[in-house]
Amino acid sequence: MSQSYRLPALRQLMDQQTRTSTRERRLEQLDRAERLLAELDPEKEYPFEYLCYRITGYRADSTSLLVLPGRDARHDLRLYVEDLSRTVALPIEEAPEPVLTVEEVSRRYQVSTRTVNRWRRQGLVGRHFRVDGRLKVGFLESSLARFVSEHREQVDRGTRFSQLSEAEREGIIRRARRMAAVRQASAAEIARRIARKMSRSPETIRMTLKTYDRDHPDRAIFPPSTGPLDEEAKAQIYRKYRTGTSAEVLAKQYGRTRSSIYRILNELRATRLLETKLEYMYHPSFDDPASSAEILAETPLPPDGRAPRKVKAPKGLPPYLASLYEVPLLTREQEAHLFRKMNFLKYKAHLLRDRLDPTKAKTSELDEIERLQEEALAVKNQIIRANLRLVVSIAKRHVGPSNNFFELVSDGNMSLIRAVEKFDYARGNKFSTYASWAIMKNFARTIPEENYRRDRFVTGHEEMFESAADSRIDEHEYETAHRRNVEAVQGMLGRLDDRERRIMISRYGLDGSREMTLEQLGKELGITKERVRQIESRAQEKLRRIAVEERMDLPMF
Incomplete structure (x- = not known):
């Protein structure tokens, strides 16, 4: 189902009809919606009640005050017809009139299939039909005739651009091969350059080159890539792009087109979005x-x-x-x-x-x-x-x-x-x-x-275990080392700032002060126990550097 509806009301109507209407009713609504589409003026506005009645035969009471722009209504009605026809899946041989596939329209008007798909976005109404067990897009003969009549100049221009002479095709191939040999450029960039020089559409040039490479794989100008990228390579592309590497540079590094790089970026971006938990309370x-x-x-x-x-x-x-x-x-x-x-x-x-x-x-x-x-x-x-x-x-x-x-x-x-x-x-x-x-x-x-x-677990000396490594020395060795540290620290306190000095004095009981725990110091200074620990570690690091400079031995630091 299409995700690009402009009007939530028509999207909701589509969902409702899919759930509640019979197959026969949906077939009838397809014809009604397409007839309505041909009548709408993009410059006018229409009440939703009117649109709903024309499509379903019923009047909507709850949204009778809703007015919809004609341009958006035309856009969404085309999607409505496509989506509703997908739920019907009518066999192509049961269609009420001749049906042309995208390829058949392409051959009739001598344009590329991408041009036909572009016509669909511009108003050509398509339906989904079941062909050989698969759903394919097709166009009723009347729908195609109506679009051609309303867009005659556009159709003629597309037909004219697609009619290349053999000499022009050879010229395009020759220019592309020469440019690909001397420039590290993507196929899309080369197609744009040739299009400007030959006054042709980039799509015509691109399709010409693509057809040539498909028919002559041994002499392809842009041979296919070595294969699909693995997840690690995709993750690297995503990280590089997030840190500032452009899509053009990534395309050259990985031998891909710029559009394929954007597809990879969107894929990983979508995956990360879906991995994020989203909870809500429905109403x-x-x-x-x-x-x-x-x-x-x-x-x-x-x-x-x-x-x-x-x-x-x-x-x-x-x-x-x-x-x-x-x-x-x-x-x-x-x-x-x-x-x-x-x-x-x-x-x-x-x-x-x-x-x-x-x-x-x-x-x-x-x-x-x-x-x-x-x-x-x-x-x-x-x-x-x-x-x-x-x-x-x-x-x-x-x-x-x-x-x-x-x-x-x-x-x-x-x-x-x-x-x-x-x-x-x-x-x-x-x-x-x-x-x-x-x-x-x-x-x-x-x-x-x-x-x-x-x-259960606190011993009364937990701060000592939290801030100092277990050196596995006996009590006499610890007291000797502690006394040595106290004497050394007393001589260097003047090189610490006030808060660092206050914490070191209280932690080691210097100058006759009472030894205090991290939590006691935190309450006294108005900071957390963890913050006291961080300041103490910073002060110890300063003392350690001073000790190295003055060749002093501070084993506890």
Whole structure:
């Protein structure tokens, strides 16, 4: 089924008729749709109710106010006929009038098959017929005659361009062979150059060269590539392109055409898109074309029209946590709108992904999927930012002697993100209630687990094991080495910055100070235990370099 409908209403009508109409009804609708297509003026607009009635014989009530541009309606009706005929699969011998295949039209008008396919995109209506057990595109004699009548100049031009004399063909072959020998250029580039010099279409030149290479494989100007690329080669092409290598350069490196490089890039891009997990909460309004504009509208203002009152951040919070209180909270209406919008965008991306074939993926399709997913992510982040202060509030209530506040906030943020993904806004509940339950449920599980781990495995000297390698020395050797390190470190503390010096003094109990753990230092300095460890490692590295410069022995560093 075609993925390039411009009007969701006609695409939905197509899906509905495929599911509910009998084969006889669909055959009748094919003729009705094609007759309607011939009557539509691209410069006018048409109510969807009128189009639906002309195709199906029934009037659509729910979308009676929907008005569609004539140009887009003509485009989608052509796709409608092709897609509906595929579901009927009428044998070609049962067609009501003579049918010509793409190849037969090509021979009749002396044009290439690509030109015929280009005519299809420009309005030539095709249908799918069953020929020798396979579905093939064919054109009713009346449909072809109507297109030729409406596009006489275009058809004549295509016919004129395809009529090459033998001398012209030999000239094209000679020029292409000479250019391929002296230039490292692709077949498409050489075809474009010859087309400009001979005032011919690039497609005519390309088909001439392709036909010659097919008929003379031993003297081919552009011999076929050595074979399909393996997955590793495709991955290399994708990585090089992402790091700035152009498609033209990649085509030369791998002996491929530029279009084949783009196909490989799109294939890997599509594969990576499909590997990305996409979850959403479905709602029946997502399938109603009339609801789309309302769902995608801007976030509504509060009922009173006033900006939300700013809340003062609690004292003692670091600046990055205090900044969360500058983000206004969402009203119930705003919250429901954002959740509906986020899930609708994901649903639209899911529909496109569900029909995506990586081997035939188009750039426009991939761009649209990525755009929908990026917009959904932006809405998701807006919801998360408006609720981050909820995590801080709950984490403060769970802080204890063995629970680090910043670790609780980090863990709570992950619970909040999961809650945004799982929340069903259609039930009418407030998200803060659901998120609070999810965060506290996670804390109820992780805090006892962490306390058990500490009670079971912590020895009281865990920081020493975390920061120093196990050198397997006995206690007397360790004390001797520790004393030596203390004496050496005392002489070099002046070469550290204030925070590094403070941490080293407290960690080693220098100058009569009490030895402190990573966690104790973190609370005192307002940073995490991991950050203290990083600063200590940096200070140790500085001391190690100083020791090397001054030829001192610091075995613990």
